[in-house]
Amino acid sequence: EAGVTQFPSHSVIEKGQTVTLRCDPISGHDNLYWYRRVMGKEIKFLLHFVKESKQDESGMPNNRFLAERTGGTYSTLKVQPAELEDSGVYFCASSPIRLSSYEQYFGPGTRLTVT
Amino acid sequence: GQQVMQIPQYQHVQEGEDFTTYCNSSTTLSNIQWYKQRPGGHPVFLIQLVKSGEVKKQKRLTFQFGEAKKNSSLHITATQTTDVGTYFCAAVSGYSTLTFGKGTMLLVSP
Numbered sequence: 001e002a003g004v005t006q007f008p009s010h011s012v013i014e015k016g017q018t019v020t021l022r023c024d025p026i027s028g029h030d031n032l033y034w035y036r037r038v039m040g041k042e043i044k045f046l047l048h049f050v051k052e053s054k055q056d057e058s059g060m061p062n063n064r065f066l067a068e069r070t071g072g073t074y075s076t077l078k079v080q081p082a083e084l085e086d087s088g089v090y091f092c093a094s095s096p097i098r099l100s101s102y103e104q105y106f107g108p109g110t111r112l113t114v115t
Numbered sequence: 116g117q118q119v120m121q122i123p124q125y126q127h128v129q130e131g132e133d134f135t136t137y138c139n140s141s142t143t144l145s146n147i148q149w150y151k152q153r154p155g156g157h158p159v160f161l162i163q164l165v166k167s168g169e170v171k172k173q174k175r176l177t178f179q180f181g182e183a184k185k186n187s188s189l190h191i192t193a194t195q196t197t198d199v200g201t202y203f204c205a206a207v208s209g210y211s212t213l214t215f216g217k218g219t220m221l222l223v224s225p
Contacts, residue, residue: 043218102163
């Protein structure tokens with residue numbers, strides 16, 4: 001079974017530019033999450049999709065971040081315009097809908113550097 | 116919002132020594148998960164604890180959930196170089212949202 005994949009693995013952009021990150025969850029996983037880890041700090045929740053619907057977007061920093069999951073399959077996270085503090089590793093995770101376990105499967109992450 | 120405090124931030128041990136990392140919350144947790152992230156890698160699920168006072172073992176790893184469900188620990192017996200990485204606890208809240216601790220980075224010298 002293929003794991004969660006993310007693209008690109010690295011991105012270096014200048015302040016003010018736009019970047020779009022992509023996440024392909026494990027096939028059949030209705031839950032999709034975005035997290036971010038800024039250097040030296042904890043992994044922070046950004047938002048959660050159930051299929052194509054945003055279940056919880058309380059962690060989104062501001063309106064420069066836009067996440068979509070059209071069709072309930074892959075998801076994109078767009079940062080526009082990027083700021084220096086947006087640098088970090090963006091992780092996507094997915095999980096099936098289950099009653100007994102909330103185990104999440106993480107992708108390899110996208111390392112974003114804003115200069 | 117919910118916060119999970121994790122200590123220590125960093126620990127360097129000699130191979131064969133034991134290691135423990137602790138998580139604490141000011142609020143009662145419904146359940147807690149533990150993840151391991153190898154250097155340059157991504158978090159990988161280790162275990163989930165749900166019941167008060169629960170203890171689970173995975174080979175040399177022992178996980179505990181406090182009686183009040185406000186704290187948890189991960190203990191590794193006789194560390195090996197393959198144990199190197201950052202260990203995170205994560206509280207599950209809302210609709211399966213994870214609130215992570217800052218993690219404990221473990222370095223094991225041979």
